[in-house]
Amino acid sequence: MKKIVIMQTSGNELANQLWNYISIYAYAKEKGYELENPAFFEYGNYFTMKEENPIFRFFFFAPFTNYTKRKTAFRRKVWRKLYFWYVRISFYFSEKHFFSYKNSENKPYYLSPTEKSFGKLQEMETKNEDIYLDSWLFRNPVGIEKYRKEITGYFKPRKDIEILVSSLVKEWRAQHKTLIGVHIRQGDYRSWKNGVYFIEQTRIREIIDEYLSVFKKNKDEILFVITSDGLIDEKIFEGLNFAVSKQNAVTDLFLLASTDTIIGSNSTFGAFASYYGNIPLIVMQNTPIDWEYYRDKTKYFENEYCTMVHY
Numbered sequence: 001m002k003k004i005v006i007m008q009t010s011g012n013e014l015a016n017q018l019w020n021y022i023s024i025y026a027y028a029k030e031k032g033y034e035l036e037n038p039a040f041f042e043y044g045n046y047f048t049m050k051e052e053n054p055i056f057r058f059f060f061f062a063p064f065t066n067y068t069k070r071k072t073a074f075r076r077k078v079w080r081k082l083y084f085w086y087v088r089i090s091f092y093f094s095e096k097h098f099f100s101y102k103n104s105e106n107k108p109y110y111l112s113p114t115e116k117s118f119g120k121l122q123e124m125e126t127k128n129e130d131i132y133l134d135s136w137l138f139r140n141p142v143g144i145e146k147y148r149k150e151i152t153g154y155f156k157p158r159k160d161i162e163i164l165v166s167s168l169v170k171e172w173r174a175q176h177k178t179l180i181g182v183h184i185r186q187g188d189y190r191s192w193k194n195g196v197y198f199i200e201q202t203r204i205r206e207i208i209d210e211y212l213s214v215f216k217k218n219k220d221e222i223l224f225v226i227t228s229d230g231l232i233d234e235k236i237f238e239g240l241n242f243a244v245s246k247q248n249a250v251t252d253l254f255l256l257a258s259t260d261t262i263i264g265s266n267s268t269f270g271a272f273a274s275y276y277g278n279i280p281l282i283v284m285q286n287t288p289i290d291w292e293y294y295r296d297k298t299k300y301f302e303n304e305y306c307t308m309v310h311y
Contacts, residue, residue: 003130004028006037007098008087011080012136013071014043014249015268019309020136022151022275026143027111029150031125041083042067042076046250048156068248070187070229087134094132099124101135108139108310113146141302141311144275152276157254164251169258176223176241181256181273182208183264186230197266199284201236204263207284208240211263214291225259227252271309275300 006024009017021037028035036052037044041060044051051057063079070076091098099121101109111117117125124131144151156162172179182204189198199207212219224242226232232244245252249269256262256270257277264270266283274281280297282289283305293305302311 001032001034002128003034003036005130005132006035006039007090007132008100008134009039009136011071014253015272016136017043018155018272019268020138022144022155023111023138023140024133025151025154026113026140026147027138029147030113030143033131038086039083041079043250046158046161046248048158049154066248090132091134097124097130098132098134101133101137103137106137106310108137109135111138111140111143114140114142137310139310148278155276157250161251161254164247165254165258168255172223172225172243177221178217178223178261179259180211180222180224181259181262181264181270182224182226182242183252183256183262183267183270183273184226184228184230184232185265185267185269186228189265189267199265199286201233203286204284205236207263207289208237210289210291211282215295225255227256266306266308268308271303271306274303281306 004024004027006021009020012020017040021040025035027033038051038053038056038060041051041056042064044061045065051061060079060083063075067075071080103109116122121131157165169179184199184201184204185197189195208224211217212222219240222241224237224240225245226237226242227245227247229249234242234244245255247255253269253273254276256264256273257279259277259279261279262270262274262281263284264281266285270281278300280294280299280301281303282294283303285305290305
């Protein structure tokens with residue numbers, strides 16, 4: 001059977017890779033192709049899908065089992081460089097099988113069934129040969145909705161993560177009517193693009209209070225599940241029922257997806273949790289929030305304020 005191989009994701013982290021991955025997965029389902037993703041070596045061991053090549057699994061996937069440090073960590077830098085050369089060598093021997101897409105304005109390349117392929121990719125589809133996709137900007141909004149059931153089944157977390165998330169959510173729901181996920185991106189957001197996307201925790205508390213007021217929510221019935229890549233000043237959230245996650249990024253992703261609504265930073269992370277859990281995402285802003293935009297939203301939707309996803 002014809003196979004799609006995801007070769008390169010330009011050094012992106014978990015959620016950016018997942019948006020690319022699910023879009024290509026939907027494309028493969030639409031075309032009836034098999035799919036492999038060696039580029040997912042840093043995160044693959046947290047999910048149920050397996051890398052079939054035992055040598056590649058040993059040298060690339062195994063070193064990142066339960067490894068939680070960010071892309072600036074030494075091990076990630078070294079293995080990403082090794083993977084870079086793996087891709088270069090693969091390109092040298094199989095150039096005619098590669099479809100590379102680069103865009104300086106970060107405009108996506110839409111895959112079938114969202115849009116019909118054109119140019120080189122369309123020609124490659126007509127041949128009974130494998131296709132190597134090289135980009136992090138493949139998107140498939142129609143496909144990820146059409147194959148939502150298959151995607152949520154394929155991208156299940158590892159069993160121990162699934163059990164932990166289920167246990168925590170069951171405990172929280174036994175005591176609270178509603179769970180609201182709060183995703184706070186700190187880390188690189190403090191300095192990236194001069195901190196334009198960074199939200200202070202005092203502002204986040206204001207946003208939560210606005211949410212409660214605008215939608216007339218009873219705060220005593222709600223547990224706010226706070227996930228972040230940095231420390232949380234719990235004093236800021238006094239007066240609310242809240243739980244601060246101490247888990248790794250993949251566990252946090254599925255914890256957020258298990259809530260009823262997400263209030264989160266403008267990032268692909270909260271957006272993917274919103275998609276996976278089929279729940280709305282309210283994007284936090286330093287400027288006033290357009291609360292009417294979110295009224296009556298009960299499921300995942302393409303959020304115009306979530307500018308990181310590149311719909």
